Amino acid sequence: MNPNDILAKAETLRNNLSSGFRDEIVKSLYAEAETIAQRAVKTANEKRYDFDQKIDRLVTSPLTGLPIMLLLLAIIIWLTVSGANVASDAIATVLFGFGEWARALFVGWNVPWWITGFIWDGVYLGLAWVVSVMLPPMMIFFPAFTFLEDLGYLPRVAFNMDWMFKKAGAHGKQSLTMAMGFGCNAAGVVATRVIDSPRERLIAILTNNFVPCNGRFPTLIMLATVFVAAGFSPALTSIIASGTVVGIVLIGVAFTFLMSWILSRTVLKGEASAFTLELPPYRRPNVSRILYTSIIDRTIFVLWRAMQTAAPAGAIIWILANVPFGTSNLAAAIAGWLNPFGILLGLDGIILLAYIIAIPANEIVVPTMMMMYMGAGMMVDGPSSSAAIFDLLVNGNGWTMLTAVNLMLFALLHNPCATTIMTIYKETKSYKWATLSVVITLGTAFLVTFLTASVARLLGWA
């Protein structure tokens, strides 16, 4: 007896059965379930159910569904942007102030310059930047997001966006994984397990990076606040800045659709499969659990991860900036070498170098970049206000609006962080797909920034 005998036997037996035997079984299963349920459940009134349905009629209507969704997104981002600015400034003042004080102490003790520099201008500065840039947005964004998740809103989003994903040849549940990507792309990639079809799951995995994760939000928020909103009156700043971030997010979603569409017509050919998605009842969110999940599990976890990469990154930047090379130092040399390519993309050499150093975690791009602009060696104080950052970048380093816009686009589109790439490899068990995820995103980022830079220059805007 071997397995094939059994399979053959099953085959013969199956062929001898009358054709409808499968339906018979399923039918009797359902009929049985129905009778049992009817016997066990008594219905009095369906008042609350009606209320749920009324809300659902609004939030999933073809007319009002999408606008409500956009409004909720805008509110969350506005809360994050306006709250984060205040808190970031406060935290930055405290942390940079402490660094300066400690540095002075070290100088007073006659500690060798390179120890003082390495610790306070390198490692500590990297950490201080990451905490002040990242912590505030996360403390606001994560609870707000978890609130919507607990309430039961996410499946409604999937419902609203299903037709768009279908047009793109992708699975409707991709909007769930996309939503998880706002928190962390690696988490979004793992969440794609809810998608049954391997083809559509791969599409969801490869495009997840086009929604900015929490590590990249601070970059977008800072640039939107410092540059785009700079020309407006202070009262409007947070609204303009959050509008910009919403715009960037929407561009990311557009790229998700575009790339899904391209993939489902090339390497991952196929039609979107049908699926059922339950709209769960709205449940009153549990406040203590929201706080626990969003603060401990999400914020602290992400921040800790960022700090682990920020400390060595700070050290590397300091070393690069203090190793002499030719007339200048190593950091300047590498940045100078990358510069022509950076300019082509509407960026510059330092930004590209920052991205290379920040491959382990996107969170540290802005800190890395700022530290290099300031020249870690001479660094005494971190600029804690938007005006100071604006001055440093524009007057000190020749930034234009094009640089800011292209950096936002680049932050949105470029390659996934190392953790996400690893997760993609683990989920697909294939170097090919992991590599492709980098090629697709990086290729898109280069292409798009190159195009915007060229167009802007042709039209004389930059």
Add this chain to the structure above:
Amino acid sequence: MTNTKISLPTEHCESCPAYAQLEQMGIKTGDFDRVVALAGNPNTGKSTLFNALTGLKQHTGNWPGKTVTRAEGGYQFNSVKYKLVDLPGTYSLLSASQDEEVARDFILFGQPDCTIVVTDATALERNLNLVMQVMEITTHVVVAVNLMDEARRKGLEVDTRSLSRDLGIPAIPITARTGEGMSTLLTTVSEVIEGLVATKPLRVHGTPEFQKAVNELAPMIEQIAPGIPNARWLAIRLLDGDTRVQKALSSGELADIVGRQQRADVHFSKKMSVEGRQ
């Protein structure tokens, strides 16, 4: 930190046998006496129940499919140590998506001492399909009718006794969020495991000719994979032309899975429950 310990209602119960200590053991599942699996449709509160019993912080969220891997934790009840396995939510055990497979493989081959099927009291009919499929595989099943508070708010009255009688297995009303019904549930689980409560799961047999075919095929499967616990169910799947089961059989994976699941991938799952994040 809100460490939500559930307090079992003690006012009236100190004299009754169900009055017992629940001790959350978190991930200390190293040596346990019993294995209990948590199955159920998506979004019925499996993870909430899991967290309440183990004291762990598995992410919960109000959307179907939140749990895509299985997590493990432990609890101690009446000084018996239980390992609790939280499975991804599934509507059936027949499809081939990855999360359904995780659930199915475990119930099939992991041989839990008892499987709790968590159901949504407000959508019982749909939930019963899965209950009946689980009952096809194993006799040690307890139905936890969760979200009783929500059902009451909606004006639904669920008669768990009638449910229990019809299904042939215990059905316990609970509200995992508040801890209501928890001690009855745990007592029942232990009684089912010890054989103090006999279960006679309702089984849908299909036509007589189908029954005959199943009876012919099942012994053959037992012969090729000795010790396989669910030959009958596998025979049904083969007759149905389930490609996944066919593949598992011809590649010898079936025998492997039996071995692997019994060896307990506690190792893997421990890591999962520590990370807890998805």
